[in-house]
Amino acid sequence: MVLRDFSNIVNGTIIGDPDTKIEGVAGIKDAKKGDITFIASGKHMQDLRASKASCVIVKEPFDGIDIPQLKVTNPHYAFAKAIECFYPAQAWKPGVSSMASISEQVGMGRGVTIGPFAHIAADVSIGDETAILAGVYIGEGAKIGNGCIIYPNVTVREKVSIGDRVIIHSGAVIGSDGFGYVFENGSHYKIPQVGGVIIEDDVEIGSNVSIDRATLGNTVIGKGTKIDNLVQIAHNVKIGENSLIIAQVGIAGSSEIGSFVILAGQAGVADHASIDSGTILTAQSGISGRVAKGTYSGYPAIPHGTWLRAQAAFAKLPEMSKKIRELESRLRRLEKEDAHDDSK
Numbered sequence: 001m002v003l004r005d006f007s008n009i010v011n012g013t014i015i016g017d018p019d020t021k022i023e024g025v026a027g028i029k030d031a032k033k034g035d036i037t038f039i040a041s042g043k044h045m046q047d048l049r050a051s052k053a054s055c056v057i058v059k060e061p062f063d064g065i066d067i068p069q070l071k072v073t074n075p076h077y078a079f080a081k082a083i084e085c086f087y088p089a090q091a092w093k094p095g096v097s098s099m100a101s102i103s104e105q106v107g108m109g110r111g112v113t114i115g116p117f118a119h120i121a122a123d124v125s126i127g128d129e130t131a132i133l134a135g136v137y138i139g140e141g142a143k144i145g146n147g148c149i150i151y152p153n154v155t156v157r158e159k160v161s162i163g164d165r166v167i168i169h170s171g172a173v174i175g176s177d178g179f180g181y182v183f184e185n186g187s188h189y190k191i192p193q194v195g196g197v198i199i200e201d202d203v204e205i206g207s208n209v210s211i212d213r214a215t216l217g218n219t220v221i222g223k224g225t226k227i228d229n230l231v232q233i234a235h236n237v238k239i240g241e242n243s244l245i246i247a248q249v250g251i252a253g254s255s256e257i258g259s260f261v262i263l264a265g266q267a268g269v270a271d272h273a274s275i276d277s278g279t280i281l282t283a284q285s286g287i288s289g290r291v292a293k294g295t296y297s298g299y300p301a302i303p304h305g306t307w308l309r310a311q312a313a314f315a316k317l318p319e320m321s322k323k324i325r326e327l328e329s330r331l332r333r334l335e336k337e338d339a340h341d342d343s344k
Contacts, residue, residue, distance in 0.1 A: 001022045002018065004019065006081075009081055011072070013071040013072075014071075015069040015071060016067065020054055020055050020067075021034060022086075025079070025086050028056075031051050031052055033053075036053065036054065037053040038057035038058070038076070038078065039058055040076065051067075055067050055070060056069055057069075057070045057072055057075045057078045057082070058071055059071070092113040093113065094112060094113050095113060097116040100115065100118045101118070103122040104122075106126065108125075109127045109129070112127075112128070113130070114132050115152070116135075120132070120138045121139050121140040121142070124142050125142075125144065126138075127146035128146045130148040133150060133152045134153075136150050136151075137155045138156045139155075139158035139159070143161045144156070144162045148162060148165065151169050151207075153171055154171070155173045155174065155176075156175060157175030157197075157213065160175040160196060160197045161199065163199060166202070166204070168205045169229070170207050170208075172209045172211075173211070174205070177193040177213060178212040178213060178219075178234060178235025179235070193213050194213075195213050195219070196214060196217075197211055197213050197218060198218045198220045198221070201224070202223055202224045205221075206228045206229035206231065209228075214236045219237050220237075222241040222242070225239055228244075228249075231246075231248065231249045231251075234253040234254075234255075235253045236253055238257065240257060243258070243262070243263075246263060247265045249269075252270050253272070254271055255274070257269070258279065259277045259278075260277055261275055263281050264285070267281045267283065268287075269281075269288075270288035275291045279292075282296065284299065
């Protein structure tokens, strides 16, 4: 491929030789001759000048760069498209393994792949071009849409509904029982969890994620939402569209998360919380109740700007404590001197 061809794909503007050959994609430090790389900001200019890449994707052109530059609106997106061009997604060979266990009451679309040791229960429907790989369990009455990829050893429990183009990585469990108990007669009595889970279109679910079924009704993951590894989503949670739920987040039962929300790593959401669309909760933060749109940090979470000032003050506490003790000591001396003068 030459740079001109790739420029047409990403609607870029070339500064330099449009016939530059592109043979691969690499990060700025690892690139070699023939590779295309990208730079998101000027802080990596030293790396770019030392790079052996044949061309670079930029948001704005840089002066003094010897290799061709491809100006685009979003360098990260263009870089992702470059990876797609040179490393196309794996194409699963359609067909059903003879080692799979499949009920006779399964509706299967065109071009479906079923790997060895997968188990597909009764009344399951599977859409066109979906790949269900080795060791996957699909429970009774589950529905899976078109163009999905379900990686090895995923469990999709009964009454789970999965939309189109959903990706589920290994070890995820969709539709496990919600954690519901009532204390009676000295023990914890299990509340039956008889609801379902709805995963809408274009959702991606990371490895070892657990999404619990609702007690009644449905747990819902909105269209385009991406969930990182090791996330726990409890029963009856509702997450809007195009949200990002990052590693080790825990969301307790019946919480409602809006659209375009970002929950950073190890953030915690208490039960029955409500988070407005467009909110960002930074790493290791915790919230409860209703949270208006904004950026929050800390536990319990407070507005991010306030948290930054509090952290700055916190770092000075030892010095401030020392100063307070000195001032208290001076004050006691002054009080003694005043008392001594008054006694004369």
